[in-house]
Amino acid sequence: IPFREYNFETGNYSTHLYFFDQSGNMLGVGGTSVAVKGGIGVSGPKTANISADSYDVLIYGLDPNVKRVQFPTWTSNKDQDDIEWIEGVKVAPGVWKATVFFQRHNSEVGSYITHIYADNKYAGVWTCNVNR
Structure with missing residues (x-):
């Protein structure tokens, strides 16, 4: 379910x-x-194909009063040379989403790393392996 x-x-x-x-x-x-039971969780795909153009990362279990969630994302190739601070979209109380577009990261394959900050405090991490 x-x-x-x-x-x-x-x-x-x-x-x-x-x-x-x-x-x-x-x-x-x-x-x-x-x-x-409650708790903070992060979800998204573990793998994705570059032809899909993007994937979503979600964080849930946040305090419903959180005002802003950011999802800085970069690829493992050359570390943070392609970092993008993606503004999260609130989809339900305590649940936020970001869409990672491959084109904004030079359409690179390999590991995409996303850290998550809720009201400027670290809240989690997600990694997705993007292939051809």
Whole structure:
């Protein structure tokens, strides 16, 4: 179950399982629930193809009162010669996103490193390996 499809919300999640018999009747066969605890997490692709043009990095679990999130991103080739400070976009309370465009990093392949700062305080890191 993709956590992002539920705005990275914490709390109790319940799943019920159903099946249909040969007559088309729906029958409940079980279920489960899980308690999702808070905390800061970062997500994005571990690998990407340069032909995709870009990828997204998300951070979730931030204080909902955070005003600004920045995602400085660069490639491992020649270290920070191609650094771009990407302004995050708030997508839900405590959840922010940045889109990394390959063209802004000379369309290089290899490791793309993103550090994340919430209101000027370090909050996380993400690395994506970009290939052809």
